[in-house]
Amino acid sequence: MSSWMELILSFLILTGAIFTFIGSLGLARLRDFYTRLHGPTKATTLGVGSLLVASSIYFSNQGQGISLHEILITLFLFITAPVSAHLLAKAALHQKLPRTKETRGNTDEGA
Amino acid sequence: MLTLVIPVAFALVAAAVALNFWRLLQGPSSPDRILALDTLYVNTIALLVLLGIHLGTSLYFEAALLIALMGFVGTVALCKYLLRGDIIE
Numbered sequence: 771m772s773s774w775m776e777l778i779l780s781f782l783i784l785t786g787a788i789f790t791f792i793g794s795l796g797l798a799r800l801r802d803f804y805t806r807l808h809g810p811t812k813a814t815t816l817g818v819g820s821l822l823v824a825s826s827i828y829f830s831n832q833g834q835g836i837s838l839h840e841i842l843i844t845l846f847l848f849i850t851a852p853v854s855a856h857l858l859a860k861a862a863l864h865q866k867l868p869r870t871k872e873t874r875g876n877t878d879e880g881a
Numbered sequence: 882m883l884t885l886v887i888p889v890a891f892a893l894v895a896a897a898v899a900l901n902f903w904r905l906l907q908g909p910s911s912p913d914r915i916l917a918l919d920t921l922y923v924n925t926i927a928l929l930v931l932l933g934i935h936l937g938t939s940l941y942f943e944a945a946l947l948i949a950l951m952g953f954v955g956t957v958a959l960c961k962y963l964l965r966g967d968i969i970e
Contacts, residue, residue, distance in 0.1 A: 773882075780886040783934070787890035790927050794897035797920055798904050803912055806904075810920040814897075818927045821890075825930045829939055839942040843926065843949055850953040854919055857960035862912045864964050 771831055782824035789817030802869045803862050811855040819844050887935050894927050915959045922952030 796809020822840040829837035901924060905917035926945045933941040958968050 776882050780882045783883075783886050783890050783931070786927070787893040787931075790924060791893040791897045794900040794920060794924065797917065798900040803910060803916075806913065807916065810916060810923070814920055814923050818923055818930075821927050821930050825934055828934050832937075837939065839939070839946070840930070843942070843946055846946070846949050846953075847923065847926070850949075851923075854953060854956040854960070857957060857964070858912055858916055858919070861915070861960045861963040862910075865910065865912065867910055867912065 775827070775831060779824050779828055782820050782827070786817045786820035786824060789813050789820065791817075793817060802873055803867045804859070804869055804873050807855060807859060807862075811851055815847060815851045818847060822847075883934075887931065890931055891928075891935075894924055894931065898924050898928070911963060912960075915956060915963075918959075919952065919956045922948055922955075 790813070793809045793812070793814030796813065797806055800806045800809065822844045826837050826840040829840075898921065901917050901921045905914055905921070908914045908917055925948055929941045929945045929948070933939060961968050
């Protein structure tokens with residue numbers, strides 16, 4: 771494997787791991803459910819997508835043709851993440867979860 | 882360079898899993914716990930992909946794909962239960 775390919779792979783893997791960590795940090799540290807929903811649904815999806823692209827590039831360089839399994843997982847994750855986030859938000863609105871004063875938006879209209 | 886980066890990535894994703902477990906145990910409401918479980922399965926996919934790169938084998942993709950499918954179905958079922966009081970009406 772050439773050195774610049776290794777550089778690209780290292781960059782993608784490190785970016786993916788850092789974004790995954792930031793997403794979970796948001797899940798653990800933010801104050802109410804509506805803000806907590808943002809971390810895992812955006813940062814974690816981007817992080818895992820980046821890791822999967824890195825894996826795709828790595829296995830395409832092994833000499834067995836282009837590896838497309840990862841693209842399948844990436845597509846599936848990118849389609850399902852907004853759907854599950856929407857359902858979670860609806861469940862939270864249905865249960866009338868408390869929110870902090872700083873969380874804006876007229877959430878009482880929904881559900 | 883990859884031999885240096887992959888352990889760092891493993892450590893970061895493992896720390897993310899630990900934070901998810903903390904939220905899963907702590908979480909004041911049930912949507913919080915469902916969100917923690919949802920994030921856990923996505924992070925498990927990340928761990929499996931990293932393990933595949935580390936070991937140089939493409940054996941783990943089928944497992945990752947299955948986890949992605951089943952995790953999504955589980956999240957949707959739990960949310961439907963909270964919303965409607967039933968999963969299949």
